[in-house]
Amino acid sequence: MATSSFPWLSRGLAVLRKDLRIEFRTRYAYSALLMFAVTTLVTVSFSVGGFMSGPEMTDIAAALLWIILFFSAMAGLSRTFVQEEESGTVIALKMAAEPEPVYIGKYLFNVVLLFSLTVLVVPLFVVMLNLSVKLVGGFLATVFLGAMGLAGASTILAAIVAKAGAKGSLMTVLAFPILLPLLLGAISATRTALGGGPPGAINTDLLMLFFYNGVALAASLLLFEYVWNE
């Protein structure tokens, strides 16, 4: 799988494999993500799940899904860089690869982390809130693109926060405004996917999510070396 004609990709995948192996030993970040998501889901479903239905429910459910995913991402995604700082392996990583493959590896790790979260949380979400999904393809595409976007913007911000000392809720404060366009698009698309709408109504939002992903990835690749190297 590792090709030497794309050195950034092969080195990035090596960083990904390293992070996955370390994560698998303790599963700390994944547990943090999962516990937060499930707790929030259970709390809201308990209070609201049985008592609302119809269009109000789809509006609230759409917002809720992305609140859960966003705050889970804030809880768990900064681990990649903070753990490097804590275990003192930053210098070793700097010597081993250029900044861009490191970013690609960390980004893919966050994507994998967030995908494994959504695979568990989204079906649970649909079941616990008694939702019927009108546009299944659109819903899956929204969750897929939205989760990638969350990972994309969060990774470089996690690097900034790790360098700045990982104080308190710095990650949430920095990430929220940058991620808000993504959240607005994702919530709007989820609302259309859950409640149904005219054909093609979801396409604008999906396009916006897609381009947000592209812009976030491109900007992060360009800027990461300034965060990573002194």
Place this chain on the structure above:
Amino acid sequence: MTWQIILGIWMSGVVIASFVYMPATQGLGEMGRIIVYHVPAAWIAVLAYLMAMINSIHYLRKREIRYDRQAQINAELGTVFCILATFTGAIWSRGAWGAYWNWDPRQTSIAVLLMIYAAYFVLRSAISDSDMRARLSAVYAILAFLTVPFLVFIVPRVYYTLHPDLELVNLAERTFEMDRQMLVVFLASVFGVSGLYLWLYNIQKRLENLYYKKATKRGF
């Protein structure tokens, strides 16, 4: 000194003209006069944020600390004008739609813009080492500005909003859409607010340079 006095007289003239000389707008009525205050503030806010991004790019390329000072000043001034734009927008919203705030896409996007730059200042305050602070906040300022065109120009055109579009120039027919008298006052206001921005920027820059010189002399 003279140009500041001229600027003061100019802006006073603009304020008076916006009530006396400018006609009430069609459709928006007397509330439309706020266009003279609201739109230039919003434009200058975006300009200031753009300058902050340019200063950040310069800093990352040349690593001269003065660019970091300039970026910070521009972010501060941008935030000040953004608050003015939000405030005048809320006043207009009360007059035209009945509520100060109703999460119209335009209002949401200006609130997000303010949050982004508040986060910029939080980041700056969290780092004590000045080189690292300059570097990381430069990266964040660049990331932050990437969302500005999206929030200010794309969101209002994609999502349905009650915010009126500015009909200034009709490019197809090469005419000015806006009434002559209104156009004059509006352009004078843009000119005056830009002058205000440049004046504030000048003062802040000199002040920050003096602080920096004093701090380095003490051996900080």
